[in-house]
Amino acid sequence: MPMPPESEEQWTHEEVVLGARAALLDELDLRASALGAAFLAAPVGPRVRAAGVRASLARLAADQVAAAGPGMRFGQFLDVSDELTLLLPARAEIREDLALPVLASVVLKLIPFLTDVATRGPAAVAADLAQRRHPDTRELAHRLRASPPTYEGWAQLQQPDVDRAFATTPPPLADRKEIYHRLRLACAHALDRTLLAGLAQRNPGFLDYLQCFPVARGLRRNVVAWLGPTNSGKTHRAVLALAAAESGMYLGPLRLLALEQRDRLVELGTACSLITGEERDFASPTHSARTVEMTDFSRPFAVCVLDEMQLAFDRDRGWAWVAAYCGVAAETLIVTGPDSAEPVIRRLAELCGDAVEVNHLARQGTLQSEGVLDWRHVPPRSAVIGFSRAMVLELKAMFESRGLRVSVIYGGLSPEVRRNEARRFRDRESDIVCATDAIGLGLNLPLDRVIFYETDKFDGEINRRLDPAELLQIAGRAGRGPGSEGWVAAFSARDARRVEAALAEPQRTPAPDLLPAAPTQMHVRAIADHLGLARLGPILEFFRTRLTFPGGTFFPDVQDDVFAAAELVDTYAPTLPVEERYALACTPIDLDDHLFRSLFAEWLELLAAGRTVNFPRRLDNAGGLEALEETLKLVTIYRWLALKFPHAFTDGAHVEQIRRDVTEQTQAILRRNWGKQGLTRRECVHCGRALLPSAVFRTCRECHSRGYE
Structure with missing residues (x-):
């Protein structure tokens, strides 16, 4: 086959490249080998440099050996010295029971390596390479034994800590910086393990999330799940069972839902209290309708209804459903939701040792x-x-x-x-x-x-x-x-x-693979005492980043807005007990709103100083509906805090009057006919779809996305 002109830098024809490959195999006497056949059968790129033919054979042989030796990898090929590098799994023995997994570099001459692979096969070559001793690993181990790092946790370091830190692709032995970085992580794991063991020993239930709810663990619960789409009657069945019980709770996602189910229970002849984050209307000692965050874990009930169980998957409030399911002390726990909630219900029932009955309902219409x-x-x-x-x-x-x-x-x-x-x-x-x-x-x-x-x-x-x-x-x-x-x-x-x-x-x-578990007051106090931490932020950070619940079911969850509030609480109320600061950090407040943030900071300072916190006397509601909604949010925050700190937030009567006034004004605005404001009805020029009054363009979003202008 004719060779290309000397002036041509690249081979552009597949047959020319194949010819060069065959010539190389002839030169090395590898044509009749399995390696040679694999090389000729390998895909040929459209533009391969002449020097790349030799490199591609080196890579093919090295990849075959690496495939036969777990953990081995091809390093590089140097055509100047005709050498290739393999990275082989190795271990640096620091002490008898502790070794670092690393990758040791082995430099091989190309032709002897190729001949060895062709004659004995990749598996045999890989087995020989795996038996090699690597002086660099002995040197690293000697250095670490002679002068170990001063990282905190080195004395507690065990092989599981090292394996966890080095598990993802062991670093090359030559990369000392990366090795020492991984060691630092391993020491952090060892320290965490030691700290968590101490915390768990002093605080039963610290790592066993289910033991955070001792009253529930003392019961053999029966779980009845009513699952189905909307209008299937699942909540109706659950509330009927609750009304017939001697005692019980309804737990739902919204105050509006709790209010509705309270009214239904009253209609069925069962007196019922209403308990939400901002109000407590005690009308019955036996029955209550609550938002799920207000679950009572302190005493047993005959029946508890946990509504909308699929919200256990919610990224913001899922922890509340998980806590309610695990912690409610009910002889019968009735759970409702769509069919998609069945796996998590069965999973938690098995974990809690509950007997479970799952009923699927069809839509009634x-x-x-x-x-x-x-x-x-x-x-x-x-x-x-x-x-x-x-x-x-x-x-x-x-x-x-x-x-x-x-x-x-x-x-x-x-x-x-x-x-x-x-x-x-x-x-x-x-x-x-x-x-x-x-x-x-x-x-x-x-x-x-x-x-x-x-x-x-x-x-x-x-x-x-x-x-x-x-x-x-x-x-x-x-x-x-x-x-x-x-x-x-x-x-x-x-x-x-x-x-x-x-x-x-x-x-x-x-x-989801893991379910969210929020810190309890016990977690917060235990971390503060054991680690000597005064600020709430680092306590929550330790819980979220360094605590691991065994069993693979729960993960430690602290919401970002709780972290943001914790920083504010630590700044303006640092003298309050850590449990009270944690309660304050859970306040449902939008700290991105400048007014809310400044008022919250002011209220925190007053609370920490032991002074009375009054509601603002002057609020601008002249801005219409938006201003009224802003006032309502502030009222909700104040009422929420008043339930937690009644000795300081004493302006309840004034706030209740404001709430009523805002409600009446809002209803009056919404009763108006907004269509009498001179709005021009507009339609998309292409499809006739209604355009909102604020629309800038003459087309709807769908037509615009299709390329209309």
Whole structure:
């Protein structure tokens, strides 16, 4: 085969490269070997430098040997010296029971190495290489024995600590900096292990999360799960059992849900208290309806209902459902949720030693897709869904400008206002309701259909598409009751397709590998005492980053907003007991809001000084609905703190009056017809979809994404 001109730097034809490979095998007398056959059969790149033919043979042989020797890897080939490097697993013996896993470099001459691989095979060569002793490992071990690092935890270092730090790809022996970095991590693991062992010895239950709930562990619980889609009657069955019990709790995700179930229990003839983060209405010593964060772990109950168990997967509040399931001392624990909650229920039941019975329910009525609906012909008894406060209010204005009467429901409204808006809809004082996904929990409305204005939402971090489970949770509000017909529609073809796909083949939400476990007061106090830590922030940091629950079920979880509040609490109330500071750090407050942050800091200083904390006397509510909602948030924070620190937050009567005034003013604003504000109705110039009053462009988002201008 003719060779390319000397001036040509690269071989560009596959047949030329194959010829060069064959010539190299002839030169090395490897053509008849298995290695030679593999080399000729290997894919040929479109542009291979002449010098690369020799290097590619070296790599092929080294890779075959590495495949036969676990942990071996090809290093590099130097064509100048005709040498290649292999990285071989090795261990530096620091002491009899402790060795560092590293990669030792072995330099081999190419031709003897190739001949050896061709004649004896990769496995035999790999076995010989694995038996080699590496002087560098002995030198490293000698150095570490003679003058060990001064890292704290070196004396407690054990092989599991080293294996954990070196598990991911042992570092090359020549990279001393990386080895010492891994050793530092191993020493940190050893120190953590020693500290945690001491903490667990002094505080039973510190590492065994289930033992944080001794009353529950003293019972043999029966768990009954009612699982199914919306309108399947699961919560109804659970509440009937609760009403018939001698004592019990209802635990739900929202104050509105707790309020609704309290009212249902009263209607069934069972007196019931209402206990949430901001109020305590004691009407019964035996029964209560609570938000899940207010679970009573201190005494046994006959029945407890834990609603919406799928929220154990929630990244922000999942810890509360996990704690409630593990810690409720109930003879019968009734758990409700969608079918996707079954794996986590069975997993926790096995862990807690509970007897479990799982019942699956079907939807009591039908739920069908109506496809794309013309926004100009929205029928009464419909809910139109948007995913922000601003969008819901714009939808209200848009539909009222067409003569419809509109109720609105979104998370920023108080439960009282949301209930009143729902009442207006039930009593036919409004024709339709515009709502966020807040409609998906806690409100039973006589809806014939749910219409999605869009199926994307901003979740606090990114704008994302709703998953099928979320779509079904909202869509399922249509057609409530046995034998009912529910319809689901959208204003765009894209959103209609998403809804139809969710209805046709609902996807199961995968259960996470680990479940969140938040620190208890015992954890906080134990870490503070054992480590001598005064500030709350480092205590929470130790819990989240250095504590490991054995068993592979729970992970230590501290929310970022709790960390942010802890920093503020440590700064402005450092003299308070650590348990009180932890309670303050859990205050449901948005510290990104400058007003809330400054008031919270002021209140902390007053509380630490032993002074009374009064609610601000002057608040600007002249800004309309947004200002009223801001005031309501502040009222909620004050009431929450007043339940935790009643001796300091004593302005309850004044705050309650403000809450009532804000509620009345909000209801009055929402009763107005916003369509009389001179808004111009606008439609997408391509598809005719309704455009919100604030829309900048003449096209809707879907048409714009298709390339229209």
